Amino acid sequence: xxxxxxxxxxxxxxxxxxxxxxxxxxxxxxxxxxxxxxxxxxxxxxxxxxxxxxxxxxxxxxxxxxxxxxxxxxxxxxxxxxxxxxxxxxxxxxxxxxxxxxxxxxxxxxxxxxxxxxxxxxxxxxxxxxxxxxxxxxxxxxxxxxxxxxxxxxxxxxxxxxxxxxxxxxxxxxxxxxxxxxxxxxxxxxxxxxxxxxxxxxxxxxxxxxxxxxxxxxxxxxxxxxxxxxxxxxxxxxxxxxxxxxxxxxxxxxxxxxxxxxxxxxxxxxxxxxxxxxxxxxxxxxxxxxxxxxxxxxxxxxxxxxxxxxxxxxxxxxxxxxxxxxxxxxxxxxxxxxxxxxxxx
Amino acid sequence: xxxxxxxxxxxxxxxxxxxxxxxxxxxxxxxxxxxxxxxxxxxxxxxxxxxxxxxxxxxxxxxxxxxxxx
Numbered sequence: 001x002x003x004x005x006x007x008x009x010x011x012x013x014x015x016x017x018x019x020x021x022x023x024x025x026x027x028x029x030x031x032x033x034x035x036x037x038x039x040x041x042x043x044x045x046x047x048x049x050x051x052x053x054x055x056x057x058x059x060x061x062x063x064x065x066x067x068x069x070x071x072x073x074x075x076x077x078x079x080x081x082x083x084x085x086x087x088x089x090x091x092x093x094x095x096x097x098x099x100x101x102x103x104x105x106x107x108x109x110x111x112x113x114x115x116x117x118x119x120x121x122x123x124x125x126x127x128x129x130x131x132x133x134x135x136x137x138x139x140x141x142x143x144x145x146x147x148x149x150x151x152x153x154x155x156x157x158x159x160x161x162x163x164x165x166x167x168x169x170x171x172x173x174x175x176x177x178x179x180x181x182x183x184x185x186x187x188x189x190x191x192x193x194x195x196x197x198x199x200x201x202x203x204x205x206x207x208x209x210x211x212x213x214x215x216x217x218x219x220x221x222x223x224x225x226x227x228x229x230x231x232x233x234x235x236x237x238x239x240x241x242x243x244x245x246x247x248x249x250x251x252x253x254x255x256x257x258x259x260x261x262x263x264x265x266x267x268x269x270x271x272x273x274x275x276x277x278x279x280x281x282x283x284x285x286x287x288x289x290x291x292x293x294x295x296x297x298x299x300x301x302x303x304x305x306x307x308x309x310x311x312x313x314x315x316x317x318x319x320x321x322x323x324x325x326x327x328x329x330x331x332x333x334x335x336x337x338x339x340x341x342x343x344x345x
Numbered sequence: 346x347x348x349x350x351x352x353x354x355x356x357x358x359x360x361x362x363x364x365x366x367x368x369x370x371x372x373x374x375x376x377x378x379x380x381x382x383x384x385x386x387x388x389x390x391x392x393x394x395x396x397x398x399x400x401x402x403x404x405x406x407x408x409x410x411x412x413x414x415x
Contacts, residue, residue: 302398
């Protein structure tokens with residue numbers, strides 16, 4: 001018998017617990033006894049390896065010490081590849097073992113009755129003992145509240161229900177968001193935090209929860225949606241908010257400037273080149289010839305009133321606007337151009 | 346038929362009228378027009394409370410002639 005790298009799995013009844021019994025083929029032919037690593041959700045699981053594939057197909061491996069040849073017969077792979085993939089002669093003396101291994105190869109065997117517990121050819125193999133089913137396994141008999149994690153390389157130390165060590169909520173919809181440990185929520189909210197400036201620290205859980213709910217109700221719907229996502233399959237009436245996803249809504253008026261300065265369109269205060277200003281807005285010495293400099297000698301305009309009479313109540317005969325120059329000749333020149341020599345009434 | 350034509354010769358600055366400048370509520374003479382336009386006499390602008398500048402000149406030259414044509 002040539003060696004082959006096949007994962008041979010003997011699994012117990014899937015209706016009870018996920019059990020991973022992995023046996024590797026011993027090339028020396030030494031008789032090995034399979035070891036069970038199993039966990040019982042209900043706590044009354046008996047370590048007998050009974051696999052109920054379908055109604056009329058049952059594999060009984062109770063207290064059976066599998067030999068070298070038998071190892072090949074009991075091996076199968078529900079992932080649609082492996083043992084019986086057109087190489088049925090490898091299983092020994094024509095003994096097809098349990099009678100189903102050759103039909104497990106392609107996942108389209110007519111002898112396999114469709115079972116909700118066995119998924120053929122899919123990524124989500126529900127066969128107990130299969131490696132990596134912990135993320136997708138669904139056992140109706142688990143009561144819906146069980147969150148367990150079982151891997152082929154990890155033995156479950158206790159037959160009891162495995163409570164996640166992290167008391168927080170999970171994002172996966174397959175997992176329930178409420179931790180089973182009732183003290184987890186209290187411990188979470190009672191964790192000392194850095195006190196916020198400007199207001200006192202809320203010590204009680206009730207006050208903090210009510211505050212979170214008030215935030216969700218008063219602000220935008222984004223906070224509500226984030227809460228709903230975090231709670232996963234929880235009902236909307238669940239009053240326990242998320243602890244991983246922030247429920248604080250994003251304020252549109254939030255300024256990116258930490259110090260409150262106006263960056264004039266720039267996203268940063270340091271390291272930029274133009275600092276948010278358009279090129280050419282700043283004065284440049286090379287452009288001074290094209291610029292009209294502010295004439296420092298320019299003076300404001302003033303009124304020049306031309307009287308023709310010395311009387312106190314006399315009105316000015318003419319008025320012009322002229323710069324407030326210090327000399328009289330420019331003013332007289334302008335008056336001589338403006339003043340009409342002949343006026344008629 | 347009577348035609349009244351009023352001709353004011355005060356506007357003839359070129360007729361070498363006398364130019365006065367109001368300085369501190371008094372008319373300061375600057376001489377005749379031909380002379381004043383060549384000199385660089387300083388003038389003092391009066392600033393009002395609103396920041397407006399003004400300069401008052403007086404031109405006295407010829408007598409007004411009112412010619413009445415009847």
